[in-house]
Structure formats: C-alpha cells, structure tokens
Amino acid sequence: MGEFGKYVLYFLLGGTIVSVSTYLGSQGRSFLAAFASTFPAITGATFILIYLNGGHESLVGYAKHLLWFVPPWIVYVVAMIHGVPRIGFWPAMALSMTLYFGCVGLVKLAIR
Numbered sequence: 001m002g003e004f005g006k007y008v009l010y011f012l013l014g015g016t017i018v019s020v021s022t023y024l025g026s027q028g029r030s031f032l033a034a035f036a037s038t039f040p041a042i043t044g045a046t047f048i049l050i051y052l053n054g055g056h057e058s059l060v061g062y063a064k065h066l067l068w069f070v071p072p073w074i075v076y077v078v079a080m081i082h083g084v085p086r087i088g089f090w091p092a093m094a095l096s097m098t099l100y101f102g103c104v105g106l107v108k109l110a111i112r
Contacts, residue, residue: 006049013045068111072103 017036025033043066051059076096083092 010045010049014042017042065111068107069104072100072107075103076100 017039021033021037023033024030024036047059047063050062076099079096079099080092083095086092087095
C-alpha cells in the first residue's frame with residue numbers, strides 16, 4: 001500500500017468511529033455511543049501503525065505521552081457535562097475547548 005493509501009485508510013477508520021458514535025448518540029443510545037467513542041479501536045490501530053512504521057521505541061513514546069492527555073480530556077468532558085445544561089451547547093463547547101487547551105499547555109510545561 002502506498003503512502004497516500006495509508007492515509008486514506010486512517011481517515012476511513014477515524015470517520016467510521018465518529019459516524020457510529022454519532023448514529024448511536026442520535027438514537028438515544030448514549031452509553032453505546034460513549035463506548036464506541038472511547039473504544040480503543042483508534043488507539044489500537046494507531047499503536048499498530050506506529051509500531052509497523054516506527055518500531056517499538058516510537059510506540060512506547062506515543063503511549064507514554066498519550067497518558068498525559070487523560071487529565072485534560074477529563075476536564076473537557078466534565079466541563080461539557082456541567083456547562084451544556086447551564087449555558088447551552090456552543091458556549092459550553094467553547095469553554096470546554098479553552099479549558100482543554102489550557103490544560104494541555106500546563107501538561108506541556110509539566111513534561112519539559
């Protein structure tokens with residue numbers, strides 16, 4: 001498979017997960033939608049592809065840095081849970097993303 005073909009495959013994998021999550025969520029199956037979104041299919045595929053293209057050192061480095069993004073993601077999700085009912089979707093999304101990027105900035109400073 002050529003380089004372009006790999007990226008098309010990556011795009012299709014990601015799009016499929018987003019589509020399944022969106023479909024399930026819009027059908028009122030929020031638990032299954034959340035499961036589909038957090039199921040490690042994308043992470044697992046990423047692990048495989050990084051390993052195949054960069055070896056075990058690249059994979060371990062990616063996995064270690066991936067853990068640093070768990071706290072910002074939790075802040076993002078909690079802000080959405082509390083923000084949407086209080087201030088509406090779009091303001092909560094803007095606030096959540098701002099908090100996420102702020103936390104990522106703090107993480108970047110912490111791992112220096």
